Amino acid sequence: MHRMNSNLVLQCNQLTKRYKSGDQYITALDRVDLTLRRGETCAVVGPSGSGKTTLLSLAAGLDRASSGSVLLQGQDLSFLDEDALALLRGKSVGFVFQSYQLIPSLTALENVLLPVEIRGYADRDGAKELLAHVGLGERFHHYPSQLSGGEQQRVALARAFINKPAILFADEPTGSLDAENAERALSAMFELNTRYHVALLLVTHDDELARRAQRIIRLKSGRIVGDD
Amino acid sequence: MIKYILALARIAWRDTRGSRRRLLVFGLGLVLGIAALVTALAANKKVSSIIDVESRALLGSDFSLESKDPIKRDLVSTPPLAGVTREVRFRSMALFENGASLLVQVKGHDGEFPFYGAVETQPPELWSARLKDSEGILVDESLLIEAGASIGDTIKIGQSEFTLRGTVNKIASSANVSGIIAPRVYITYDAALQSGLLTRQSVADYYLHVKTADGQGALTAEKLRALLPAGVTITTSDDRRRRLGRINDNVLHFFFLVGAICLVLGAVGAGTSLYFYLRSKIPQAAMMKCLGFRSAEVAAIISLQISFIGLAAALIGSVLGCLLYWVTISILAGLYVTPVYFHIPWAAVMSGFAVGLGILLLAAAPGVLLLRRAPPLILLRGESVRLTQVERVVLIGSALLASPLLMVALTSTLKRGLLFGLALDAALLAILGLSALLKRGVIRLGRQSSSFVLRYSLLALGRPHNATTALMGAFTFSFALAGTLIIARYLLVKQVELVKSDNIANFYIYDVAPQDLHDIKSILSRHGVEVAEVVPIVLMRIKQIKGREVSELTADPNSPVPRWTLRRDYWSTYRSELLTNESLVEGNWVPRVEPGAPIPVSLEDKLAANLGVQLGDTIVFDIQGVQVPTQVASLRDIHWGQLRRNAFVVFPEGVLEEAPKFLFATAAIPDTRLAALVQREISGLYPGVSMINLRTVVDTIFEVLGQMVLGLTFITALILFTTIVVLVSTILAGRGARETETALLRTLGATRRQTAKILLLEYMIMGAAGTALGTIIALLAGYLIALYGFKIAFVVPSAALLALALAGIVTISGVAWTVGRRALGAPLHSILKAS
DSSP states (O other): OOOOTTTEEEEEEEEEEEEEEEEEEEEEEEEEEEEEETOOEEEEEEEEEESHHHHHHHTTTSSSSSSSEEEEEEEEEEGGGGHHHHHHHHEEEEOHHHHTTOOOOOOHHHHHHHHHHHHHOOOOHHHHHHHHTTTTTTTTOOOOOGGGHHHHHHHHHHHHHHOOOOOOEEETTTTSSSSOOOHHHHHHHHHHHHHTEEEEEOOOOOHHHTSSSSSEEEEEEEEEEEOO | OOOHHHHHHHHHHTTTTEEEEEHHHHHHHHHHHHHHHHHHHHHHHHHHHHHHHHHHHHOOOOEEEESSSSSOOOGGGGGGGEEEEEEEEEEEEEETTTEEEEEEEEEEESSOOOOOSEEEEETTTTHHHHHHHHTTTEHHHHHHHHOOOTTTEEETTTEEEEEEEEEEEEESOOOOGGGTTTTEEEEEEHHHHHHHHOOSOOOOOEEEEEEEEEHHHHHHHHHHHHHHTTOOOEEEEEHHHHHHHHHHHHHHHHHHHHHHHHEEEHHHHHHHHHHHHHTTTHHHHHHHHHTTTOHHHHHHHHHHHHHHHHHHHHHHHHHHHHHHHHHHHHHHTTSSSSSOOOOOHHHHHHHHHHHHHHHHHHHHHHHHHHHOOOOTHHHOOOOOOOOOHHHHHHHHHHHHHHHHHHHHHOOOHHHHHHHHHHHHHHHHHHHHHHHHHHHHHHHHHHHHOOOOOHHHHHGGGGOOTHHHHHHHHHHHHHHHHHHHHHHHHHHHHHHHHHHTTSSSSSEEEEEEEEGHHHHHHHHHHHTTTOEEEEEEEEEHHHHHHHHEEHHHHHHHHOOOOOOHHHHSSSEEESSSSSOTTTTEEEOOSSOOOOTTEEEEEEEHHHHHHHHOOOOOOOEEETTTTTTEEEEEEEEEEEEHHHHHHHHEEEOOOOSSSSSSEEEEEEOOHHHOOHHHHHHHHHHHHHHTOOOEEHHHHHHHHHHHHHHHHHHHHHHHHHHEEEHHHHHHHHHTTTTTHHHHHHHHHHHTOOHHHOOOOOHHHHHHHHHHHHHHHHHHHHHHHHHHIIIIIIOOOOOOOHHHHHHHHHHHHHOOOOOOOHGGGGGGOOOOOOOOOOO
């Protein structure tokens, strides 16, 4: 196990991802180095196919790297099996997806509780507080189909913070929302981020949104071409 | 134009890539539904056509006269006649050369008979030759085997000895089942008269079989009916057809029920998979519209795909249906005396095609409507498309209306078809309603569970596109049917097994003259056997009902009283107590007649209903020429299924003691060899006494039951298989949603084990709920069958039902695991792209 600075949440070293398409090998990510500290916010921008989503999925342990390493909360993901990865994610990671990804058969409150219930406990008060914080205090028992897109994304945000994660991965969190709803969701996200002192890795096409992060990493053809 | 259609067809074909397995399952549901329908229709038509031939062949003549006394030939001298044959029938013990003695049904003919239907003998050509051979005898093939006799042996019947010339292997004028209790032997009419068994007190039936030359049997019989003397009844092939019709109606209803259930299940499977398939095509349809396709073109492409699958399914379903039909008529062939041949049932195949097309239209309608409606904008806004309230009402209404319409078309009768269709709708709606309620209850229970896996599995039942209600409904339907069949079979077997138990009287002795009873008892007690019960039997006929003569009632075309109740002989008895196989439903039981009061009798409740009599009504009985006026004092519900002797009419003590009678005795002889010994000894001394060991009959019934169970198992298997197709199609339909959900759960920290448990538990719960509900319905149906059908105590085959439920849950979970586990391995990063 690697030792690292206690403030470091994520450390990617020479991260590379190649995959085969037909007879050709395509390099989606090419020797990327990246570190994130607790409370730090970082936006990853770049054109389509630049490797933004690949970087996020490798950093979050959703996919395996072809070479290089990812240290999440000090643990090298390449040494962990599927279930250990799942445990680590459940304990230290929060996710926000472009398409919300709520479970349709569960209410808003149940969706928020999902990551902690998997571990065997249910912080109902914490879940209600989070929902109230994102402006859904009156909609605990509504199903996703009864909520608007903006509301669904705010439920997803509350879910992302229920396990008090060390890092939040957000993939185009406002991609499916109109400007007003996008602003409400983003405000809630950055506020919670500050409140819980969580590192944020944000993948977006939106320069405006990217500028709200402390750091902006620019990717092109799988390589980092800028780190402001 | 052709180029244009070909282009659309090419696009339609390409478009099936990636969803061919799902389309295959849709097709399979349709295949099974159509196959079941073709089988049911073809078998139905076959049975109807068999009845026409069978009715004449079973009677053997155009019409037959029947009496308890010999009938003179000149009674039907009206020309033109092609043949008249006399027959006498009675039961007797037959003593074989090897010492075996068995109860047989003796048939003596004095001319050619049957006039219709073939007779097969071994050696051949013996049938006609027997008429000139008064010392020869032919026997049923089964009797030869049972008695262990050989051709050339002597057989003693009454005082006459015959030489066994050969066996009758098949005779059209008697159904095979009639030989179960007493196998038949065939001698000449004169030889039967000379056997010494046809005394004045003996019970025999005399017939005069007539074949008309002009084929106007019904008309001649009708003219003759009015001229017949008292005690002579007439049966025409039309009468027989009506009676056969009633029995066969039940067979036909059963075929229809099974066919309809399979069709409904198949339609559910096909409809569910098709609906989800078409829903998944909505974004693509929107995209095609963005590219310039018109709504009609998008609908045409999808319709081409569906039509192709539908056509292929109809073709395969029809071929499978023909095969199943062939299996069905092979089973039926054993039940009918006329030969049953296989022909391709073209009409049924055409109907199957038409119904398949109808199901296709109904199943495809909601999906195609959505596709036509899907605006290109949904690609940009991600909105969902829904059916309008009106469309929903129209579609549900059409589905509900389809069932009665279909049944009317298939049965060709408005009332029966409507009733059957509406009953099917009601049953379906009730089961779906119960399933929906159960689903709600289970989900509510899930909310209170503390275990994440259990809680999530229960809540997942409410997942959209999971078709939980439809699936639970299908499970309930199948298990209710399978459970009912198991209970019905168990009740039948229990009933029959009663006879096999040592304590039950299984040895019946008929036609005992009162003066012989003492000696027969002595023979039995010498072998350590006690007589269990002695019942006096007095033969009588009805003379008057409520003051109206029977002859008047018979001649009245408006009389609702069935003719058989007026013409039959009643084997009545007298006693002071009720038996265990009957219960008083109305009136008072009178043990002994009061001097000077009208004679109170007790009637079976159903007979009373047929005769149209109530408590206090009068009936005059004719007992060997003496008229006995009586008054109905009580009505009894008799449980005939308990295999204990009872009587339609019971007199109190103090009336019939001096009337001419014979006795019926029972004894418990558990040892079959001892029974045979007793049988031989008694029949040697009293040739007029008949005996039967019910255990032998029970063994034969078990054999017949075995065949029936095989048929029922086949049908149940077909229904369960259709249910599995429904299950597979719905799992495949919801796999996309499950993949995304599983990936999400794992992204949020769930282990593989947890997601696997969720999948298994979800279907185990669904299966358990469906089987539990199905079992409850089966228990209720079984209880009703026991109460009103067999009229015996309801016993639950717990082990068999539990095994069925467990097998059901294991099968459902196994199929779900096999088909659904691929969703567990969905790559996690797919969650980032999924919408």
